[in-house]
Amino acid sequence: MIRVDVKSKRFGAEAVLSGIGFTLEQGETLAILGPSGIGKSTLLRLIAGIDRDYEGTIERPDNMAMVFQEPVLLPWRCALDNVTLVHPGIGESAALAALERVGIAEKAKQYPGQLSLGQQRRLALARAFAGRPDLLVMDEPFVSLDAVTGEEMVALTENLIGETRPATILVTHSEDEARRLAGRIIRLDGQPATISEDRTVTDKGKGAL
Amino acid sequence: MAVRILSLASLFLFWICAAVLMDDPSVLPQPWALAGPFAASFASGELPYHLAMTLWRVVWAFFLAMSIGIAIGYVMGRFPAIDRWLDPWLVVFLNLPALVLIVLCYLWIGLNDVAAITAVVLNKIPNVATVVREGARALDPQLSAMAQVFRMRTLARLRHVVLPQLAPFIVAAARSGIAVIWKIVLVVEFLGRSNGVGFQIHLYFQQFDVAMVLVYSLSFIAVMLAVEWLFLQPVERSVRRWRSA
Numbered sequence: 001m002i003r004v005d006v007k008s009k010r011f012g013a014e015a016v017l018s019g020i021g022f023t024l025e026q027g028e029t030l031a032i033l034g035p036s037g038i039g040k041s042t043l044l045r046l047i048a049g050i051d052r053d054y055e056g057t058i059e060r061p062d063n064m065a066m067v068f069q070e071p072v073l074l075p076w077r078c079a080l081d082n083v084t085l086v087h088p089g090i091g092e093s094a095a096l097a098a099l100e101r102v103g104i105a106e107k108a109k110q111y112p113g114q115l116s117l118g119q120q121r122r123l124a125l126a127r128a129f130a131g132r133p134d135l136l137v138m139d140e141p142f143v144s145l146d147a148v149t150g151e152e153m154v155a156l157t158e159n160l161i162g163e164t165r166p167a168t169i170l171v172t173h174s175e176d177e178a179r180r181l182a183g184r185i186i187r188l189d190g191q192p193a194t195i196s197e198d199r200t201v202t203d204k205g206k207g208a209l
Numbered sequence: 210m211a212v213r214i215l216s217l218a219s220l221f222l223f224w225i226c227a228a229v230l231m232d233d234p235s236v237l238p239q240p241w242a243l244a245g246p247f248a249a250s251f252a253s254g255e256l257p258y259h260l261a262m263t264l265w266r267v268v269w270a271f272f273l274a275m276s277i278g279i280a281i282g283y284v285m286g287r288f289p290a291i292d293r294w295l296d297p298w299l300v301v302f303l304n305l306p307a308l309v310l311i312v313l314c315y316l317w318i319g320l321n322d323v324a325a326i327t328a329v330v331l332n333k334i335p336n337v338a339t340v341v342r343e344g345a346r347a348l349d350p351q352l353s354a355m356a357q358v359f360r361m362r363t364l365a366r367l368r369h370v371v372l373p374q375l376a377p378f379i380v381a382a383a384r385s386g387i388a389v390i391w392k393i394v395l396v397v398e399f400l401g402r403s404n405g406v407g408f409q410i411h412l413y414f415q416q417f418d419v420a421m422v423l424v425y426s427l428s429f430i431a432v433m434l435a436v437e438w439l440f441l442q443p444v445e446r447s448v449r450r451w452r453s454a
Contacts, residue, residue: 050354066358072351076373076451085369086359111451131359 001025002135002167006046007056008192009039015192016042017054022186022198026134029161029168031178034188040171041069041139043188047169048137061134065127065166067141071120073112079123080108087131098130099123102156118149122156129160136166142177154180238420247424255409259425260432262405263398266322267391270329274390275383277330278337283375285338286345302335307393315401325397332393337382344378376448384441391433 002024009017016039024030032040045051047058048066073082083095090098099105102122104115112120121141128136141157142150158181161168172178178185179201189196224240231237250256285292285299311328318324348371356366372379398407406429413421 045354048354048358050357062360064358064360066355068351068355070351072355074352074369074373076376077369081369085365086355086361088362088365111454113451114454127359137358 001059002047002061002169003057003059004047005056005058006043006054009042009046009054009056010192017046017194018192019194020188022195024167024169026167027165028184029170029182031170031172031182031185032188033172033175033178033185034193036173038188039193040188043193044137044139044169044171061167063131063133064135064137065129065131065133067124067128067136067138069140069143071112071117071124073120073123073127075112078109078111079104079115082112082123083127083130086127090130095130098126101129101160102126118145118153121145121149121153125153125157125160129164132164133166136161136164136168138168138170140171140173142172142174157181234420235417236419238423243420243424243427246420247428250421250424256425256428259404259406259409260428262402263391263394263407263429264432266326266329266394266398266405267387269326270333270390270394271383271387273326274330274333274337274386275379278334278382278386279341279375279379281334282338282341283345283371286342286348292342299335299338302331303339307332307396311393311397311400320401322402325394325402328397329390329393333386333390336389337386340378340382340385341375344375348374373448380441380445380448384437384445387433387436387441391429395429 004023005021006017007019008015020043022030032043034040042051046054047060048064049058049060074085077085079099080092080095083098084090084092087095096105096108099108102125104119104122104126107115107119107123112123115123124141128138138157142153145153154177161181168181170178170181182201184200185197186195187197188194221240224237228234228237228239234242247256281295285295307328310331311325314324314328314331318327352370352374356370361370394405395407395410398405399411400407402408406425409425410422413419413425
């Protein structure tokens with residue numbers, strides 16, 4: 001279970017987040033919506049443990065994965081190594097299977113620079129799911145993709161989440177994306193940002209893109 | 210490649226013309242006049258022995274200066290507080306003449322190889338640290354975040370995330386480093402060792418034997434070119450492989 005209780009996060013004198021609390025069960029998917037610059041990514045960095053400078057407590061499982069806005073790959077290691085180096089425990093065949101699952105198995109020995117942006121994102125997804133994470137954090141993973149690729153990626157992500165069933169926290173500014181992937185939506189608003197809305201999605205999957 | 214050969218050939222031509230104009234083999238012998246002395250000192254084992262002694266000192270100094278310089282540069286690039294403390298030291302050592310360090314090392318440590326190599330290493334560390342510090346400052350925070358979230362182990366992180374980002378800086382420091390190091394090693398040998406290319410040059414300088422001075426310097430230049438082509442350039446190519454793929 002993930003328990004987030006951020007009392008306050010400030011950059012210098014400016015308070016960015018205040019009084020943000022929620023819990024999340026295994027297999028649940030939560031989308032965080034809100035206008036750009038509100039602090040969604042900041043909150044995500046706190047949850048992922050990248051930024052530890054805040055007041056409050058966050059309980060999270062050890063086995064965690066993250067999909068960033070950019071693919072954030074190791075450009076000097078081939079696609080397969082990008083998976084195995086991050087998950088030394090899973091072995092090469094499992095890593096290959098992860099590449100296979102996102103449809104880039106034949107690119108295993110190529111460097112990220114030789115892949116298209118869409119393929120790089122698939123690789124980032126493969127890396128995230130290969131370790132069968134208990135918590136998956138996604139920071140606007142579908143921005144800067146064209147409509148067709150974006151749709152493919154959302155569908156792929158939906159399936160992967162369904163297979164692996166991690167607790168998922170997804171930051172997005174697309175309401176459609178949120179309703180399609182998430183069972184619950186939190187909206188951030190205000191200055192400093194707080195939770196202005198926390199609702200369960202009843203028509204999950206029906207808000208077609 | 211054609212330009213390189215032509216340019217080297219013109220340097221030879223310049224030497225030949227100068228030797229003709231000088232018309233005094235004891236001041237500037239013709240290039241082919243060096244063949245005899247070269248063959249003789251090679252056959253006697255003298256030349257290979259002194260080349261090996263110098264190369265051994267260069268290798269030690271190179272690896273010590275590189276590893277210590279990389280460590281210091283990395284720490285200074287990552288931790289601004291330490292950088293503020295160490296930066297003035299760096300400036301002092303960067304501006305300390307090589308000769309002063311060599312003389313002080315010989316005076317304090319003694320006329321031995323530890324002093325010789327220490328002097329060279331101390332001369333080189335500040336350059337390596339300065340270059341690597343720039344690389345460490347430019348490390349991609351996104352990749353660090355990725356390594357942290359996925360809990361990559363420290364060693365894997367260093368080897369696969371940090372080192373590849375520092376590699377261009379390390380290669381630059383290594384290439385400029387080895388050129389400076391071997392020259393300082395010669396000075397160190399000139400001043401206080403009883404073997405090595407620098408010592409031999411000192412000996413033949415006192416005997417005013419220009420031919421042998423040239424034989425030793427050219428032989429060592431050849432050795433260092435071989436190091437550059439057989440060691441440094443292949444390493445650089447393998448480090449850059451992913452860029453050109």
